[in-house]
Amino acid sequence: MNNQLILTLVSSIFISGSAAYLGTLMLSRKMTIVADPLSHLTLPGAALSILYGFELFTGVFPFVIGGAILIWFLGRKTKLPMENLTAIIFAAGVGTALLILPIDKAEEALVGNITNISFAETLIAVLISITVIVFVAFMYNKIMLMNINEDIAKIRGINTNSLDFLYLISIALVVGLGVYLVGSIITAALVAIPAGTSKNISKSVSSYWRVAIFTGVASSIGGVLIAPLFSAPIGPVIIVINVIFFTMSVIVSEIIRTPRKG
């Protein structure tokens, strides 16, 4: 196995694993939709880094983390619903990108290009993924409790504001990483699909996140290995495999739910 393939596989496994793990929390909070606008906010950053020849992450992360902080801040100050705020941020991201992005060079930003990932970028992707996994593990039960009832969470000493902030930062980090793997357009799929697949067939919390991580990571390994066989870009193949897992989970859940006759 050549070194580039190892770097691609390692970074794919960490990015898709952390995205799927966070995705289970986002789905239970009905927040997977937030990932989409945030991922589009990576476009202006990616455009700048392509224009001026920086590493992709130096352009992407400041924009997406800045966007997350802005959503959190505006959410507190304006009391506007998160969906509305992210839609505004989304429009700002795409609008700005279309003004400055050289369209002929946009492919890398739009659909990702993990086959060219460098050693330094792989290292950064692994470190950021581990940070997200630690954040999510710390937040998991607390956010689940907030999902059930925010007042009970507050009474039990959970600082819901700080947790919302940490949560949005985690989403921003995963979205930034997702740009490498699948590009700006379909990053949300990395968080939404494995969680949806798992929710269809899980009845406990532990199986929920385990199945999500398994299908997320399996899809990305599959994508990295299968895409070159068809000279296809890796990102879209990963998403297609994820969708196949999701379809299978729908069928399995229907079989489980259908009462046996006789």
Add this chain to the structure above:
Amino acid sequence: MAAIFLQRINWFGDFKMNIPLLKVRNLSVRLDNELIIDNLSFDSGEGDVLTILGPNGAGKTVLLKTLLGLFQYEGEIVWQKKFRMGYLPQGLNQLSVKELPLTIRDFFNLSDKNLSKADIADYLNMVGLPEEILHKKASNLSGGQFKRMLLSWVLIGKPQILFLDEPTTGLDIGGGETIYSLLKRIHDKEKLTIFLVTHDLNIVYGYSTNVLCLSKLGYSCFGKPNEILTSKTLEDMFGDHIKIFEHNHQIK
């Protein structure tokens, strides 16, 4: 608007100073600039069941949440010391967890991941639920089972004060009575102090030490149920279409 202030009966006799568990003085709460609670004063003692009674929109839930520290207020709320508090909010039912893949065991471990299976089973038994439901999905419980499970979920935190906001909403008469007889048993055994929001006058007469009544018009009253819950006070609270039949028997 007249502020109410009625000193709690001193159960230990006049010779001993009894510091109330909770002292509320001139409490006012505004939400989005609307005055919800205006100049309210009352006391509550340890082991009391204080029922908060009143029509929809009178501020019962707001009062409960203010006492729990969830809303800002003007006036004074003084607790005798720091207590462990348990809270069952209004409207928390099996539909609240419909979208979550949570077993009953998961549900308990959300608040304390160190709780063992045996600990949880003990508390489930206390409310008459079998250990086998531990692995059942929380959203698959019936309404009555879910309420009983919630009660054991709150009790496992060993609260000294329980805040219950209409704990039987959505249950039929039988289900509601089961919850209240469970509560009475637990109250007697654990010597809990309970703050209870309910519309059910039978419960008010049967279980309350004191009643605090609130109305949208700013009317409020405080005292022992059979002393203050007259046709007149109920009319002032709910409007003149309310008719009551007084009864003297106790719910066992």
